[in-house]
Amino acid sequence: xxxxxxxxxxxxxxxxxxxxxxxxxxxxxxxxxxxxxxxxxxxxxxxxxxxxxxxxxxxxxxxxxxxxxxxxxxxxxxxxxxxxxxxxxxxxxxxxxxxxxxxxxxxxxxxxxxxxxxxxxxxxxxxxxxxxxxxxxxxxxxxxxxxxxxxxxxxxxxxxxxxxxxxxxxxxxxxxxxxxxxxxxxxxxxxxxxxxxxxxxxxxxxxxxxxxxxxxxxxxxxxxxxxxxxxxxxxxxxxxxxxxxxxxxxxxxxxxxxxxxxxxxxxxxxxxxxxxxxxxxxxxxxxxxxxxxxxxxxxxxxxxxxxxxxxxxxxxxxxxxxxxxxxxxxxxxxxxxxxxxxxxxxxxxxxxxxxxxxxxxxxxxxxx
Amino acid sequence: xxxxxxxxxxxxxxxxxxxxxxxxxxxxxxxxxxxxxxxxxxxxxxxxxxxxxxxxxxxxxxxxxxxxxxxxxxxxxxxxxxxxxxxxxxxxxxxxxxxxxxxxxxxxxxxxxxxxxxxxxxxxxxxxxxxxxxxxxxxxxxxxxxxxxxxxxxxxxxxxxxxxxxxxxxxxxxxxxxxxxxxxxxxxxxxxxxxxxxxxxxxxxxxxxxxxxxxxxxxxxxxxxxxxxxxxxxxxxxxxxxxxxxxxxxxxxxxxxxxxxxxxxxxxxxxxxxxxxxxxxxxxxxxxxxxxxxxxxxxxxxxxxxxxxxxxxxxxxxxxxxxxxxxxx
Numbered sequence: 001x002x003x004x005x006x007x008x009x010x011x012x013x014x015x016x017x018x019x020x021x022x023x024x025x026x027x028x029x030x031x032x033x034x035x036x037x038x039x040x041x042x043x044x045x046x047x048x049x050x051x052x053x054x055x056x057x058x059x060x061x062x063x064x065x066x067x068x069x070x071x072x073x074x075x076x077x078x079x080x081x082x083x084x085x086x087x088x089x090x091x092x093x094x095x096x097x098x099x100x101x102x103x104x105x106x107x108x109x110x111x112x113x114x115x116x117x118x119x120x121x122x123x124x125x126x127x128x129x130x131x132x133x134x135x136x137x138x139x140x141x142x143x144x145x146x147x148x149x150x151x152x153x154x155x156x157x158x159x160x161x162x163x164x165x166x167x168x169x170x171x172x173x174x175x176x177x178x179x180x181x182x183x184x185x186x187x188x189x190x191x192x193x194x195x196x197x198x199x200x201x202x203x204x205x206x207x208x209x210x211x212x213x214x215x216x217x218x219x220x221x222x223x224x225x226x227x228x229x230x231x232x233x234x235x236x237x238x239x240x241x242x243x244x245x246x247x248x249x250x251x252x253x254x255x256x257x258x259x260x261x262x263x264x265x266x267x268x269x270x271x272x273x274x275x276x277x278x279x280x281x282x283x284x285x286x287x288x289x290x291x292x293x294x295x296x297x298x299x300x301x302x303x304x305x306x307x308x309x310x311x312x313x314x315x316x317x318x319x320x321x322x323x324x325x326x327x328x329x330x331x332x333x334x335x336x337x338x339x340x341x342x343x344x345x346x347x348x349x350x351x352x353x354x355x356x357x358x359x360x361x362x363x364x365x366x367x368x
Numbered sequence: 369x370x371x372x373x374x375x376x377x378x379x380x381x382x383x384x385x386x387x388x389x390x391x392x393x394x395x396x397x398x399x400x401x402x403x404x405x406x407x408x409x410x411x412x413x414x415x416x417x418x419x420x421x422x423x424x425x426x427x428x429x430x431x432x433x434x435x436x437x438x439x440x441x442x443x444x445x446x447x448x449x450x451x452x453x454x455x456x457x458x459x460x461x462x463x464x465x466x467x468x469x470x471x472x473x474x475x476x477x478x479x480x481x482x483x484x485x486x487x488x489x490x491x492x493x494x495x496x497x498x499x500x501x502x503x504x505x506x507x508x509x510x511x512x513x514x515x516x517x518x519x520x521x522x523x524x525x526x527x528x529x530x531x532x533x534x535x536x537x538x539x540x541x542x543x544x545x546x547x548x549x550x551x552x553x554x555x556x557x558x559x560x561x562x563x564x565x566x567x568x569x570x571x572x573x574x575x576x577x578x579x580x581x582x583x584x585x586x587x588x589x590x591x592x593x594x595x596x597x598x599x600x601x602x603x604x605x606x607x608x609x610x611x612x613x614x615x616x617x618x619x620x621x622x623x624x625x626x627x628x629x630x631x632x633x634x635x636x637x638x639x640x641x642x643x644x645x646x647x648x649x650x651x652x653x654x655x656x657x658x659x660x661x662x663x664x665x666x667x668x669x670x671x672x673x674x675x676x677x678x679x680x681x682x683x684x685x686x687x688x689x690x691x692x693x694x695x696x697x
Contacts, residue, residue, distance in 0.1 A: 049557055187625060187642035212558060215587070215632055218630065219635075219639070242632065253558060256559050258561065259631075261590055332634075335634060341696035341697075343626065346620060346627055347627065
């Protein structure tokens, strides 16, 4: 059984009201989204700003209430939970936000921040809480003595570790990561990505990973759902999607990934025109205004997600007629042979370099 | 054009005097030059001094708190010694800049047309009507649909990608010789990012302007730059032609950076990380500034600051262990 099943989720925000409070216009932030997620796996939601990916992540936790649809967590219907049961559910699903500067209370010490969830859910007797806080800090790679400090004393990367620690405090099964590394510098970003992965392996966590950085998504996700204007247009295993994106929108997204290789082979699809407003999404396929393969049918009839039999689903009328997706995703060719070795030596730390006998300049004893 | 560079920065040092009397060494002896028509990528992480360097070129650092020394030669001027009047004549004219956040760098209370026209009138003079025509033409060049209509809109009516294009149009208004782009695509979605990068390439080809692109995104660097300078803790630690930097970096910091980005074609279980923290720039370390985080460190590294030396033609590294291939062959 899947850990999380989402079926036909809808959320329309009221954008404008009349004088008497009647809704005049809606932002169709999420419009019929379905997916499922297994325990211990990572689903990435990708798409441009405003596609509804963050709204989905909040709906799943019932931080905002959906207008329609079903959410099941371990078979339980989340939407029917009363306040008490909902609070209990929060123990099982947590969220990490993009901005670690805004998501930690500046007036609480790290120890207090981490003790709060323990106390709220009564997870550890008061006498044991301090010990538990130290355990959690170690788990995310921070020294226990840091518990006495305030958030402002930490760097961005460390704050994100604290946010992760807070999420882990309740021993959840699912963590929503909403752009968890977007605000971080490259080298810090890799530390947090490594940490998320390690924690997943150790604790069997499932992640919903919301990101606009597709190389990061390829690195961390098992499954990817591509969203455009409140709908999923394509969903597949990460490797399958990056190998052969079907939907014209996914193709455009993936073709635009900047890769760290000069003169990388690519056939970039530069989308023309603006992203239509979610206030008034175009009829038919919501991508048709920007789609290079648009035909009349796309303008009137909304395509449904169609499975290809091996778990790759695409919502496009022309899936079978589109040109081959070969060479759409740019190739970065991995590392050059020299860089590969250098990175390995760099990651091995001082011991690895000395151990391989290269610490003395110029000499190179051939020992492993 | 001769081989003499368009802009040449010599031994640029910028210190900030804090309220508490502390001095922060933000930029410490930077030498850089960019040839006509070339694109230089300036990369590094938050606080490495890359943006401060660009603000110094533009003369935009606060005079009260920033102490600047060295020389920035551009077009026959030393930008650090010219009068404010001359600087104002250069800025927006031969020297232009686009910033990361197009919403905060456009004035919300004027239409985009007013803002572009102001630039043109200030530097080129002429009639308001002809300036407006030029503004419409510029908006068309940066692919803004129906520019005749858009020109009278206020910035808040435009999307992020549009605003960035307006910023570019404004920067190009007087055909600059040097364009400084500080994280021009960072706030944008990948599809818009692609459009803007494409646009920058196109405009560079058309105008022959030199570009200094400041970014932390090595993917963007690989795509548009000819040459790259990597900054760490106020210094340039490596400078190389773009191909070489990505295939055979010569500074451990660059190796760490390149190893820490996920690759599409290389599934690594673990990404490289750079352990530790950037040094406190109020008290920079005596030796190599990266030594404390460097896995290749030797005792000598912490004793004296390493010089920036040429490892191979055009490839400079501030590391006494370069060439690094020696360490792994």
